[in-house]
Amino acid sequence: MKLTSQRATLAILASTALVWAGAAHADYPERPVTIIVPFSAGGNTDNIARIAADHLSEALGQSFVIENRGGGGGSIGAAMVAGAEADGYTLLFGTTGTHNVNPNLRDVDYDPIADFTPISAAVVSSVLIVAHPSVEATSLEELMALTSSDAGAAMNYSSGGVGTVAHVAGELYNEMTGSQLLHIPYSGAGEALNDLVAGRVQLNMNNVPAFLPHIASGAVVPLAIAADERSMLLPDVPTTAEAGLDNFVMGSWFGLLAPAGVPQEVIDTLHSGMASLADNETVVERYSAIGVEATPSASPAAFAQYISAQYDWWGETLDNPAFQE
Amino acid sequence: MDNLILGLSTALLPANLLACFAGVLLGTAIGVIPGIGAMAAIALILPLTFSLDPTTGIVMLAGVYYGAEYGGSTASILLNLPGTPSNAITCLDGYPMAQQGRAGVALFITTVASFIGGSIGIVVLTLLTPLIVDVGLAFGPAEYFALILLCFVAVSGVGGADRRKNFVMILLGGLVSTVGIDIYDGTYRYTFGFHELIDGLSLVPVAMGLFGLSEIICSVRQSHERVKHKVTMRSMLPTRDDWRRMVWPILRGAGFGCFFGPLPGTGPSVAALSSYATERRISDRPEDFGTGRVEGIAGPEASNNAAVQTAFIPTLSLGIPGTPTMAIMIGALMIHGIVPGPMLIQSEPELFWGLVASFWIGNLLLLILNIPLIGVWVSLLNIPYRLLYPSIVVLICIGAYSISNAVFDVALMLLFGLLGYLLRSRGFALAPMLIGFVLMPMLEENLRRGMLMGRGDPVYFFSSPIAATILAIAALLVVAPIFGSVLRRRPRDEGSAKLPFNEDDA
Amino acid sequence: MARYVTWGILCLVAGAAFIQALSFGFGSGPRIGSAIIPLALSGGIALLSVTGLVRAGREQGTDTLDLRALAAVGAGVVVFILTVERAGLIPATLLCMGIAYAGQSEARYLDFVAYAAVFAVGVWAIFIAGLGLPVRAFGG
Numbered sequence: 001m002k003l004t005s006q007r008a009t010l011a012i013l014a015s016t017a018l019v020w021a022g023a024a025h026a027d028y029p030e031r032p033v034t035i036i037v038p039f040s041a042g043g044n045t046d047n048i049a050r051i052a053a054d055h056l057s058e059a060l061g062q063s064f065v066i067e068n069r070g071g072g073g074g075s076i077g078a079a080m081v082a083g084a085e086a087d088g089y090t091l092l093f094g095t096t097g098t099h100n101v102n103p104n105l106r107d108v109d110y111d112p113i114a115d116f117t118p119i120s121a122a123v124v125s126s127v128l129i130v131a132h133p134s135v136e137a138t139s140l141e142e143l144m145a146l147t148s149s150d151a152g153a154a155m156n157y158s159s160g161g162v163g164t165v166a167h168v169a170g171e172l173y174n175e176m177t178g179s180q181l182l183h184i185p186y187s188g189a190g191e192a193l194n195d196l197v198a199g200r201v202q203l204n205m206n207n208v209p210a211f212l213p214h215i216a217s218g219a220v221v222p223l224a225i226a227a228d229e230r231s232m233l234l235p236d237v238p239t240t241a242e243a244g245l246d247n248f249v250m251g252s253w254f255g256l257l258a259p260a261g262v263p264q265e266v267i268d269t270l271h272s273g274m275a276s277l278a279d280n281e282t283v284v285e286r287y288s289a290i291g292v293e294a295t296p297s298a299s300p301a302a303f304a305q306y307i308s309a310q311y312d313w314w315g316e317t318l319d320n321p322a323f324q325e
Numbered sequence: 326m327d328n329l330i331l332g333l334s335t336a337l338l339p340a341n342l343l344a345c346f347a348g349v350l351l352g353t354a355i356g357v358i359p360g361i362g363a364m365a366a367i368a369l370i371l372p373l374t375f376s377l378d379p380t381t382g383i384v385m386l387a388g389v390y391y392g393a394e395y396g397g398s399t400a401s402i403l404l405n406l407p408g409t410p411s412n413a414i415t416c417l418d419g420y421p422m423a424q425q426g427r428a429g430v431a432l433f434i435t436t437v438a439s440f441i442g443g444s445i446g447i448v449v450l451t452l453l454t455p456l457i458v459d460v461g462l463a464f465g466p467a468e469y470f471a472l473i474l475l476c477f478v479a480v481s482g483v484g485g486a487d488r489r490k491n492f493v494m495i496l497l498g499g500l501v502s503t504v505g506i507d508i509y510d511g512t513y514r515y516t517f518g519f520h521e522l523i524d525g526l527s528l529v530p531v532a533m534g535l536f537g538l539s540e541i542i543c544s545v546r547q548s549h550e551r552v553k554h555k556v557t558m559r560s561m562l563p564t565r566d567d568w569r570r571m572v573w574p575i576l577r578g579a580g581f582g583c584f585f586g587p588l589p590g591t592g593p594s595v596a597a598l599s600s601y602a603t604e605r606r607i608s609d610r611p612e613d614f615g616t617g618r619v620e621g622i623a624g625p626e627a628s629n630n631a632a633v634q635t636a637f638i639p640t641l642s643l644g645i646p647g648t649p650t651m652a653i654m655i656g657a658l659m660i661h662g663i664v665p666g667p668m669l670i671q672s673e674p675e676l677f678w679g680l681v682a683s684f685w686i687g688n689l690l691l692l693i694l695n696i697p698l699i700g701v702w703v704s705l706l707n708i709p710y711r712l713l714y715p716s717i718v719v720l721i722c723i724g725a726y727s728i729s730n731a732v733f734d735v736a737l738m739l740l741f742g743l744l745g746y747l748l749r750s751r752g753f754a755l756a757p758m759l760i761g762f763v764l765m766p767m768l769e770e771n772l773r774r775g776m777l778m779g780r781g782d783p784v785y786f787f788s789s790p791i792a793a794t795i796l797a798i799a800a801l802l803v804v805a806p807i808f809g810s811v812l813r814r815r816p817r818d819e820g821s822a823k824l825p826f827n828e829d830d831a
Numbered sequence: 832m833a834r835y836v837t838w839g840i841l842c843l844v845a846g847a848a849f850i851q852a853l854s855f856g857f858g859s860g861p862r863i864g865s866a867i868i869p870l871a872l873s874g875g876i877a878l879l880s881v882t883g884l885v886r887a888g889r890e891q892g893t894d895t896l897d898l899r900a901l902a903a904v905g906a907g908v909v910v911f912i913l914t915v916e917r918a919g920l921i922p923a924t925l926l927c928m929g930i931a932y933a934g935q936s937e938a939r940y941l942d943f944v945a946y947a948a949v950f951a952v953g954v955w956a957i958f959i960a961g962l963g964l965p966v967r968a969f970g971g
Contacts, residue, residue, distance in 0.1 A: 070524070071523070073506070162510060190663070489882070712943060719927050772868075779861070781860050
C-alpha cells in the first residue's frame with residue numbers, strides 16, 4: 001500500500017518530467033511578448049492590433065506589448081519580424097498591404113509566404129461600394145448602368161493612393177462593368193472620404209470602417225458589399241453577387257503572424273488566444289466602435305491558406321498597367 | 326450653447342484636464358528658458374502624444390504653444406533675453422522696468438495682458454471658425470491651390486530675411502517634401518534605395534532638427550546671466566496709474582493679434598511688433614518708449630497671445646497652417662487619422678469644441694501659474710544653461726527615436742539640425758522652409774487633382790469666383806509688394822538687435 | 832567666403848535633384864507626372880542660387896560659425912545613434928550629454944556628472960518605465 005503510493009508519486013513525477021521535457025514550450029509565454037505593428041501609432045491597423053493585444057494578454061496571462069515600427073508602407077516592420085528570432089516572443093501584426101499588395105507591387109526585404117508562420121486573422125474587412133447622394137442610383141444595378149454610359153466618364157472615384165484597396169477595387173470595377181470612372185488619389189483614406197462627402201468625387205470603394213459614421217448620417221449611400229455574405233454591421237446592404245455583379249469579392253485582413261520556424265506548440269497556444277477574440281464582449285464592443293468585426297481564423301493552417309490564396313489573387317489583379325510603377 | 330457644454334464636458338474630463346495642465350506647465354517652463362522656442366517644444370512633445378487619445382494629445386500640444394507665449398515674457402523682463410521670438414519686443418520696456426525695481430509689476434502686467442489678449446482671441450476663434458467652415462466646405466482643388474499659392478507669397482514677404490532667401494527656403498522645403506512614393510503614379514522620388522524613405526520624411530525629425538537642434542547649437546555659448554531681482558507677490562501689484570494706462574493698449578493689442586494671427590506667415594511676432602509700433606505712434610510722449618513704459622509691454626503681450634489663439638482658425642477650419650507650429654498641429658492630427666479641414670467640426674465636434682474649451686481652462690490655469698508661482702519660474706532661469714542644453718539634446722534624440730523606434734529618424738534629425746544651423750548662420754529664415762515642407766505636398770496634390778477633375782483643362786483653376794479672387798490677391802502681392810514691405814518693416818534699431826535668432830518660430 | 836559656399840552648395844544640390852527628377856514620369860493629358868513639381872522646385876532653387884552667387888558679395892552678415900558647439904552637439908547625437916540600441920539608453924544618454932557638454936568652455940565637471948547621472952535616471956523612469964520605449968536601459 002505504502003509502496004504503491006510511493007510508486008504512484010514517482011510515476012506522477014516522472015510523467016510530469018516527461019511532459020515537461022516533451023513540451024519545452026508548455027509554459028509559453030513566460031515573459032512579455034512583443035507584437036510589431038508595421039505602421040505608426042493611432043492608425044487603423046494599430047487600433048485593431050491594440051485591442052487584439054489586450055485580449056491576448058488577458059487570455060494567455062502574459063502581457064502582449066505593441067511596438068510601432070512604421071515606414072515603407074509597412075515593409076520595414078514586416079522585414080524586421082521576418083528576420084527576428086523564432087522563439088514566439090516577436091510577432092507581427094500583418095495586413096493585406098504587407099503580405100499581399102506590397103510584395104506584388106515592389107521590392108521588399110522579406111518573402112511574405114516563406115518567412116512567416118501565420119497564426120490567425122483578427123479582422124477581415126470587406127470592400128463596400130458607396131456613392132454620394134447626388135449620384136442617381138439607388139442600387140448597384142442602376143449604378144452599373146449609369147457608370148457604363150457616357151455620363152460615367154464624367155464621374156470620379158477616390159482612393160488613398162496607388163495600389164491601395166480602394167484604387168484596386170475601382171479599377172476592377174471599371175474593368176468588370178466596362179466603365180470609365182477616373183481615379184483621383186489622395187494622400188490618405190480620410191482625405192479621400194472628405195471629398196466624397198463634399199460631392200467632388202462621386203464614388204469610393206473601401207473597407208467598411210471608414211464609412212460607418214457617414215452612412216449613419218446619410219452623407220454617403222452604401223450600394224453593395226463586395227463579400228460572399230452580408231456584414232453584421234450593415235445587414236440591409238446586399239452583396240455584390242446579390243446585386244448582379246458576380247466575382248467582385250475583395251477586402252483586407254489584419255492578423256497575427258510569427259516568424260517562420262516558431263514551434264507548433266507556441267503557434268497553437270497563440271491561436272487558442274486569438275480564437276476566443278469573437279467571444280470576448282469587450283473586444284466585440286471595442287471593435288464595433290471602430291467599425292470592424294472580429295473574425296478569427298479556424299486554424300493556423302486555414303489562415304496560411306487564406307493568405308497565400310489572397311497573395312495569388314492580388315498578384316493576378318495587380319498585373320495591370322494601371323497599377324504598375 | 327450646446328457646443329460650449331459639449332466642449333466643457335470634454336475639456337473637463339480628467340485626462341484632458343491633466344493634459345491641459347501638463348501642457349501649459351511645460352509650455353511656461355520652456356517659454357521661460359531662453360534658447361528653445363515653442364516650436365522645438367512641440368516637436369519634442371509630439372511623439373509622447375502618439376499613445377494618447379487625439380483630443381487629449383492636441384489639447385496638450387496646444388497648451389504648450391500658448392503656455393510658451395506666457396512664459397516667454399519672464400526672461401524678456403528679467404534678463405533682457407526673449408524666451409520666444411514674439412516676446413522680443415517686450416524686452417524694450419520690460420527690462421528697463423526691472424532695472425527700476427518694477428520687475429514684479431511688469432510680470433504682473435504681462436500676465437494680465439496675456440490673459441485678456443488670449444481670451445479675446447478665443448472669442449474670435451469661437452465665433453469666426455464656424456463661419457469660415459461654411460465657406461471652406463465649398464473649397465475644392467482649385468480653391469485650395471489658390472489659397473496655398475497665396476500662403477507662399479505671403480510667407481516669402483515676411484520673416485526677417487530678404488525675399489530671395491525666403492523664396493529659396495520655401496522651394497527647398499518643398500523639394501525635401503517630395504521625397505517618398507508619389508501617390509499619383511507610385512514613382513519613388515529621391516528615396517536612394519532606403520525603405521525608410523518610401524513613406525516620405527516625417528515632420529517630426531525635420532522640425533526637431535531645423536528648430537530644436539539648430540537652436541541649441543546657436544545658444545550653447547550665449548552668456549546666460551543670473552536673475553538679480555527678487556520678485557515677491559507684494560511687488561507685483563501695479564499702481565492705479567498703471568491700471569489706467571494698460572487698458573487701451575491691451576484691447577488694441579488684442580485687435581492686432583486677432584488680425585495677424587490667422588493670416589499665413591505673419592503670426593504672433595508681427596502682431597506684437599505692430600502693436601508696439603502703434604502704441605508708440607499714438608502716444609503723446611513717444612520718446613519715453615524704451616525707458617519702461619507700461620503701454621510698451623501690455624500691448625505686445627496681449628497681441629501675441631491673441632495671435633496664438635486665432636492662429637488656430639485657418640488650421641481647424643481649412644486645414645491650412647499659417648505658421649510652422651500650426652503645421653506641427655496638423656501633423657499631430659493626421660497621425661491620429663484626423664483630417665483637419667471643413668469637415669472637422671462636423672465629424673469631430675468633441676475634438677473641436679473640447680479644444681476651444683481647453684483654451685479657456687488653459688488660460689485660467691496660466692493666470693494662476695504665472696502670478697502666485699512666479700518665484701518658481703524665476704528660479705528656473707537660474708539653472709545654468711551649460712547643464713540644461715546637453716539634456717535637451719538627449720531629449721531631442723529620444724523624441725526623434727520614438728517616432729518609429731528607429732535610429733534612422735535620429736540621423737535625419739541630425740542632418741536637418743546641421744543644415745538648419747548652417748542656413749541660419751547665413752541669414753536664411755527656417756520658418757519658410759518648414760512652411761514649404763508642409764504646404765508643397767498640398768499644392769502639388771491639389772494641382773494634379775484639379776487637372777484630373779477638370780479633365781486636363783487649366784481653366785478649372787480660375788472657374789470659381791473664390792479661387793479667382795484668391796489668385797488675384799496673390800498676384801497683387803507679387804506685383805506690388807507694398808503689403809509685404811509694410812509687414813517686413815521691423816524696427817531694426819529697437820527690436821532685431823535683441824532678437825537672439827532670426828526666426829519667427831511661432 | 833561662406834556666403835559663396837552656401838549659395839554654391841544650394842545650386843549643386845538643386846542641379847543634382849533636377850537631373851534625378853528627369854527620370855520620373857512626365858504624365859500625359861490630365862495626368863500630371865511626378866517629375867513636374869520636383870523639376871520646377873529644383874530648377875527654381877538653382878536659378879535663384881545663381882543670382883544669389885552673383886550678388887553674394889553685396890550681402891551683409893558675419894561669416895562666423897560656432898564650430899566647437901556644432902562639433903560637440905553633432906558628435907553627441909552621432910554617439911547617441913551608435914549606442915542607443917547597442918549599449919542601452921542610459922549609457923547613450925550619459926555619453927551624448929558628456930560629449931555635448933564639451934561644446935561650451937566652462938569645465939566644472941563634478942556637478943555636471945552628478946546632474947547627468949540624475950538626469951539619466953529620470954530619462955529611464957519616464958521613457959522606459961513610464962512610456963515603454965522599446966530599448967534596454969543597459970545593453971542591446
